[in-house]
Amino acid sequence: MTDNSLNELAAHQRAQTPRPKMTARGVSVFYGQKQAIKNVSIDVDMDNVTAFIGPSGCGKSTFLRTLNRMNDTIGNARVDGEIRLDGENIYAPEMDVVQLRARVGMVFQKPNPFPKSIYENVAYGPRIHGLAGGKAELDGIVEKSLRRAGLWEEVKDRLSDSGTALSGGQQQRLCIARAIAVDPEVILMDEPASALDPIATAKIEELIHELRGRYAIVIVTHNMQQAARVSQRTAFFHLGELIEYGVTSELFTNPRQERTKDYITGRYG
Amino acid sequence: MSDIPQVELMRMPADAAPRRPTDWKTESMQRRIRRRYAAERRFRLLGLAAVLLSAAFLAFLLIAMLAQGWRGFTRTEIRIEVDFPAMALPLTPAALRGGDADRLLAAAGLEEATIIAAERTLGPGGDRLLSEAAWLTMREAIRDDPSILGRRAVLWLPAADPIDVAAKHAGDPRSEAAYARLRDAGLVRTGFNSTFLRDADATDPAMVGIWGALKGSLLTMLVTLALAFPIGVLSAIYLEEYAPRNRWTDLIEVSINNLAAVPSIIFGLLGLAIFLNTWNLPRSAPLVGGLTLALMTMPVIVIAGRNAIKSVPPSIRDAALGIGASRIQVVFHHVLPLALPGILTGTIIGMARALGETAPLLMIGMRAFIASPPGGLTDPATVLPVQIFLWSDEVGRGFVEKTSAAILVLLAFLLAMNAIAIYLRNRFEQRW
Numbered sequence: 196m197t198d199n200s201l202n203e204l205a206a207h208q209r210a211q212t213p214r215p216k217m218t219a220r221g222v223s224v225f226y227g228q229k230q231a232i233k234n235v236s237i238d239v240d241m242d243n244v245t246a247f248i249g250p251s252g253c254g255k256s257t258f259l260r261t262l263n264r265m266n267d268t269i270g271n272a273r274v275d276g277e278i279r280l281d282g283e284n285i286y287a288p289e290m291d292v293v294q295l296r297a298r299v300g301m302v303f304q305k306p307n308p309f310p311k312s313i314y315e316n317v318a319y320g321p322r323i324h325g326l327a328g329g330k331a332e333l334d335g336i337v338e339k340s341l342r343r344a345g346l347w348e349e350v351k352d353r354l355s356d357s358g359t360a361l362s363g364g365q366q367q368r369l370c371i372a373r374a375i376a377v378d379p380e381v382i383l384m385d386e387p388a389s390a391l392d393p394i395a396t397a398k399i400e401e402l403i404h405e406l407r408g409r410y411a412i413v414i415v416t417h418n419m420q421q422a423a424r425v426s427q428r429t430a431f432f433h434l435g436e437l438i439e440y441g442v443t444s445e446l447f448t449n450p451r452q453e454r455t456k457d458y459i460t461g462r463y464g
Numbered sequence: 465m466s467d468i469p470q471v472e473l474m475r476m477p478a479d480a481a482p483r484r485p486t487d488w489k490t491e492s493m494q495r496r497i498r499r500r501y502a503a504e505r506r507f508r509l510l511g512l513a514a515v516l517l518s519a520a521f522l523a524f525l526l527i528a529m530l531a532q533g534w535r536g537f538t539r540t541e542i543r544i545e546v547d548f549p550a551m552a553l554p555l556t557p558a559a560l561r562g563g564d565a566d567r568l569l570a571a572a573g574l575e576e577a578t579i580i581a582a583e584r585t586l587g588p589g590g591d592r593l594l595s596e597a598a599w600l601t602m603r604e605a606i607r608d609d610p611s612i613l614g615r616r617a618v619l620w621l622p623a624a625d626p627i628d629v630a631a632k633h634a635g636d637p638r639s640e641a642a643y644a645r646l647r648d649a650g651l652v653r654t655g656f657n658s659t660f661l662r663d664a665d666a667t668d669p670a671m672v673g674i675w676g677a678l679k680g681s682l683l684t685m686l687v688t689l690a691l692a693f694p695i696g697v698l699s700a701i702y703l704e705e706y707a708p709r710n711r712w713t714d715l716i717e718v719s720i721n722n723l724a725a726v727p728s729i730i731f732g733l734l735g736l737a738i739f740l741n742t743w744n745l746p747r748s749a750p751l752v753g754g755l756t757l758a759l760m761t762m763p764v765i766v767i768a769g770r771n772a773i774k775s776v777p778p779s780i781r782d783a784a785l786g787i788g789a790s791r792i793q794v795v796f797h798h799v800l801p802l803a804l805p806g807i808l809t810g811t812i813i814g815m816a817r818a819l820g821e822t823a824p825l826l827m828i829g830m831r832a833f834i835a836s837p838p839g840g841l842t843d844p845a846t847v848l849p850v851q852i853f854l855w856s857d858e859v860g861r862g863f864v865e866k867t868s869a870a871i872l873v874l875l876a877f878l879l880a881m882n883a884i885a886i887y888l889r890n891r892f893e894q895r896w
Contacts, residue, residue: 268785270708297788307779309798319797320787370783377787 216241216381216411217262217299222276224257224266231257234276235437237430239381244403244412246426246443248419250458254435255415256304259383262413263299264292280381297324300374304386306366308358308373313350316358316369317341320377336376344372345402364395371402375410382406384414388421400425419459423447431455529871536869539657539670540631541620542593542646546581546602548613553577557610565607574606575599578621586651593642595622595670620653622670625862627652632865660869664837665851669862672855674873676837680750680830680845681819681877683838687754688761688818693811695758696765697800700807703766704773705795724763731760732824740828748829748844756824761814768810772803805889812885819878822849848874 215238224232232254239245239262247255257266264285266272278285285295297320308316317337320326327333337354341347346368350361358369367387374382384403388396403412403425416422422429423443430440431452439446439455450456487493555572559565578599579591586593598621605619606612623631626639627646631654635643646652664676699720707713735756739745745752776799784794825831830846831854838845846854848870855867 263786265782265785268781293788293790295788296786301782301786303779303782303786305779307777307783309780309783310802319784319789323787323789323793323797373783373787 214241215239216281218279219258219262220277220279222258222261222274222278224254224261225273225275226269227271231435232261233435235432237437237440239411239413240428241411242408243427244407244414244425246422246429247413247415247432248417248422248429248458249432249438251417253432255430255432256385258432259385259413259415262381262383263296263301265296265301267292297377298379299381299383300377300379302367302370302374302382302384302387305390306363306370308361308366308369310357310359312355313341313358313361313369314354317372317376320373324377326377340372340376341369343375343406344368345398345405346372362395364391364398367391367395367399368402371399371406375406379410381411381413384412386415386417389417396421419447431458433458526875529868529875532865533868533872535632536865536867536872537657537660538632538654539659540623540628540643540652540654542582542586542623542627543651543653544578544581544585544594544619544621545616546577546619547584547616549615551577551580553613555606555610555613557613560606560610560613569603569607574603578602581619582621586646593624593627593646595624595668597666597668597671598622600671622659623652625669625860628670629861634861660866664835665833665846665854666835669858669860669866672863672866674848674851674870676834677846677848677851677870678873678877679837680753680834681847681874683750683841683845684753684757684825684847685815685819685881687751687841688757689811689815691755691758692761692765692814692818696762696811696814697769697807699762699766700769700773701795701800704770705791705799720763720766724767726760727823728760728821729823729827731756732827734759735824735828746842746844748832748834748846749842750838750845750847751841752828753825753830753845753847754841756828757818757821760821760824761818764814764817765807765810768813769803769807772806772810773799775806776802801892804892808885808889808892812882815881815885816878819881820849820874822853825850848877 217239219238220236222232222235223230235258247259249255260266261274261278262285266274274286280295280299284290285299309319311319314337317340318327318333321333321336327336338347338351341350346365349365350356350369358366361369367390371382371387388399391399400421403414406412414422414425426443428441429443429446431438431446431450431454433454439450439452441451446455447459450459456462553572553574555568559568578594581602582591582594582598583589601621602619605617622628626635627643629635630639630643631652633640643652659671660673662675663671663673666672703713703716707716735752739752739755740747745755780798780802781794784798789797825847831850832844832846833854834844834846852867852870852874855863855870
């Protein structure tokens with residue numbers, strides 16, 4: 196056997212034998228009377244990138260936002276069921292939302308850097324959580340985060356420029372650096388490349404590969420090729436239900452459900 | 465089965481003739497284009513005319529005010545020679561240097577002394593050429609330098625109102641003649657009226673000052689700003705960022721919008737009923753004026769603040785929440801700095817309206833005759849617009865130009881206030 200195939204085998208085994216980082220059991224989300232998510236149970240692995248796919252309005256983004264309680268900011272949203280992070284119920288009353296969101300970071304569809312300097316964008320999180328002892332340590336965190344996000348070489352000479360002056364792809368990598376800076380355990384990405392051109396998209400996908408293993412990553416995408424490229428496990432959502440969840444290569448080549456098959460062959464969506 | 469639709473397709477063009485390319489050169493097309501260009505031109509000219517018209521109104525206002533008003537800043541004075549030793553006033557320099565100066569000066573009969581001195585210098589009836597309040601200037605001179613009591617001194621005393629008007633070539637023939645005589649004798653001068661910028665209201669237009677009203681306005685605006693700005697901004701933040709959307713918040717929103725449209729005199733009545741009659745706060749005081757105007761200004765700030773906060777993109781809030789910022793950190797680190805320029809614009813509008821407000825202040829007694837500048841928030845005071853209103857009501861010829869001068873001071877105050885706010889706004893915008 197070659198090294199390559201050994202690696203592939205190892206990756207395959209990792210994908211098959213998950214170490215769950217987050218577990219959701221019987222999760223339903225309501226907006227007022229309308230049920231957006233219906234009884235979803237799913238495990239998010241530590242070592243794998245998990246992709247959520249599905250047609251527009253299927254609830255994949257809504258479900259993603261329940262994983263760090265971003266839905267709390269929507270007045271009439273209600274979440275039933277149980278979501279655990281390392282066994283801790285994140286909807287328990289004693290769970291601190293601020294800490295949870297530091298542990299479960301998020302990257303949004305549209306790059307949304309703060310209208311501040313590049314440095315301030317990355318330093319903001321560590322600063323409000325008191326993660327850095329002094330200026331030198333903070334500088335270190337900023338550099339490390341920007342390096343991990345693959346942005347350091349491009350911006351190291353203009354850290355005081357506004358974050359909004361960067362290109363779209365750079366802005367999105369800045370947002371990823373900002374999320375990394377607070378040292379999260381899970382990173383949620385809500386269609387992180389849908390507003391970017393193909394080259395910037397390729398960089399983001401490459402970055403996801405590099406971050407894998409260090410953080411549990413969940414990515415929502417409506418681009419099936421992207422899901423196939425970046426993820427090891429894929430969940431297919433349709434009309435608020437989780438239809439199928441499994442190893443990415445298997446789900447795309449040999450879907451078990453009729454609706455999954457229809458979707459990945461382009462019958463609808 | 466497939467034949468039938470094909471037959472129908474074949475028949476279609478027979479109904480509707482084959483589509484010819486549009487001819488853009490026909491007469492009707494050309495006419496349409498000409499009409500469109502004419503409409504554009506007409507609209508642009510109308511817009512330009514509107515701008516020019518408003519600029520002309522503004523220029524007219526400013527020029528009219530400046531033409532009238534600059535004379536309000538000047539004053540005519542007459543040279544009087546006073547032989548203090550000959551007057552035998554019951555005053556000595558030594559006594560005046562003690563603590564009792566005010567009482568001694570009040571009892572010294574300086575009013576008569578001034579009349580005598582005027583008659584000696586200007587001949588019989590000479591005192592009528594001087595302002596009735598000219599003796600006050602003499603009193604100041606003695607207070608400032610008691611040593612003049614021991615010698616002959618030359619004092620420049622304010623001229624009577626008719627002479628002052630005549631000096632500005634707008635008086636009646638008799639005063640004009642009297643002024644001409646004085647001028648030929650070299651006994652008269654017209655100079656900058658420092659009294660106007662230093663003193664408060666008076667009965668004699670030669671002695672009035674705007675400082676009392678200016679200081680009253682300043683104190684009133686401070687109270688208004690100190691109350692309306694924080695309360696307005698906090699209300700706006702709460703309503704936008706924290707309050708749940710329900711019937712109560714809808715009701716509050718409607719009430720605030722209505723409050724912003726309530727005629728100002730109603731706020732005056734409210735101030736009279738609550739601040740004066742119930743809380744027994746002092747009448748005519750900047751404190752009460754400020755409270756009343758704060759009630760009026762707050763809704764404007766709330767509405768502008770809510771709009772400014774609403775226009776901060778939600779993605780910024782998401783970004784901050786997403787890395788674990790608390791609600792209050794989101795508001796104070798991100799939303800408020802971005803909304804501040806808009807909030808400041810609303811505050812400028814509200815404060816400018818409050819500064820020009822007269823009606824509610826009349827209700828709480830700020831129209832009283834106040835002859836000395838207020839020393840603090842609870843002293844009786846008046847404000848610039850009320851002072852203008854009071855002076856415009858006076859019959860004395862000299863008050864006309866004082867009114868214009870006061871309007872200039874009010875406009876300058878307003879411009880200064882706006883300039884500060886615009887400076888602050890730009891500073892906050894530059895940070896981003």
